[in-house]
Amino acid sequence: MPTLHLGNHRCTVTNLINIDSVKLSCKNCSLSELCLPRSLSPEDLARFEEIVTQRPPIPKGGALYRSGEPSHALYAIKSGALKSIVTTEDGEEQIVGFHMPGELVGFDGVESVHNCTVVSLERSSVCELPLKDLEFLSQKISSLHREVCTVMRREISQEQSMLLLLARRTAESRLASFLVSLSRRLGSRGFSQTDFNLVMSRHDIANYLGLAAETVSRLISKFQEAGILSVNRRRVVIRDLDALNGKVGTCSSAKSA
Template sequence: MTHHTSGQAAMPSGQVSRCQGCSLCSHCLPLGLAAGDLEQFDAIIRRPRPLKRGASLVRQGEPFTSLYVVRSGSFKQVVADAGYREHVTHFLLPSEVAGLDAVGEAIHPTSVVALESSFVCELPFGSLEALGDRLPALRGALYRCMSQELHRDQHLHCLLAFATAERRLASFLLDMSERHAARGYSPYGFQLAMSRSDIGSFLGLALETVSRLMSRFQRHGLLELGGREVSLLDLSALEALAEQGKASR
């Protein structure tokens, strides 16, 4: 993959950094950095060309050298078992960070694959660590991202261990709704770039189960489907389904 590396020289006074000009800046890793600090962060970023749908950003077993912030599009994180069967472990949306599961390791334990035409900002980890030593706010933001990743993994473990299929799907849809809302998008209508097979893999459900439940939710007026587009019509009912799963524990 060809990388376009930004220069390390300081920006002319008054010039807006590329991070400052990005619509995701208020949700991204450098959130809260002062303008001067943001320029230093901007200087370490490498921006590869866009990835097409199905292209691998990183592959399981590859050396870990960088983190990647999703600027546009979306990705799935997958792990292959001993039988080379792939299991989806996470979905990544704009402003989220890929590669956190490899921090502290020599290799990537999972692959990250584009679900659609996507664009990422590459952060060489050595440069990021060095900058974090000088900018405590950036180091704190990185720790928060890692903590959120751990919390997400714990939530998924509980979901798959205790929840029914209905509750798993309701929780997934609510999670996608909340993550879109946090980025300033509509919590009621969004595109699911991942396939139903990917959703099933993530939730530990068969493809047929996901399709059947989606149709049932639509019949019951919880949502409306139009290709990859989903409109959530009754968030309170979906929340009730998800809460029942928690109550059962």
């Protein structure tokens, strides 16, 4: 498993394009309270800004990085959304994660090489944090070290949650778990928990959950008929969050496909 060395500490997680970069101001970023700099003093924030660059916008379908490329940075998502993809032994693409504004991606390196491809679900912008610079700065700023380790622990937790999600026996509980998890993640980042856009397609959701796209569409319709959701194209309004939570552990007759 890859290890990020932060001074005398070690944090372990499982799991380029030559361009001109642009400097930016973290203190003026609308997501600064959700990102690594949130606990930094003004002086330390100025030092942190020196290592951060903003990548040019990634168009829908564009790759932030690809499997097999060197892993040299973490990326903070400013806007848009991304998905992580691995290729199975039989050549099929499997989605293993979705990433939202305020979250970090890039923890998937194995021996300094990415083991998945990260693709933009819509036009997205990210900030690049070079690992070598981040490691060096974390040795000097203890609060930054704590933030990095917190984010890495959250990454491990999300991977464990995915394993638990895929272990659920019914298609209904898988989809309910996915929507509840997405709601919580958006809420924790200051967005609405009950009114949001699904930037990922139903095909992508089905791929992630190990279901057929038709099954996902059928279950969304079922949740609408039960008054749990309202769906208009990609806009989702959760009408009854308690009922949706109740579906997470249900053992209904809905079967995965």
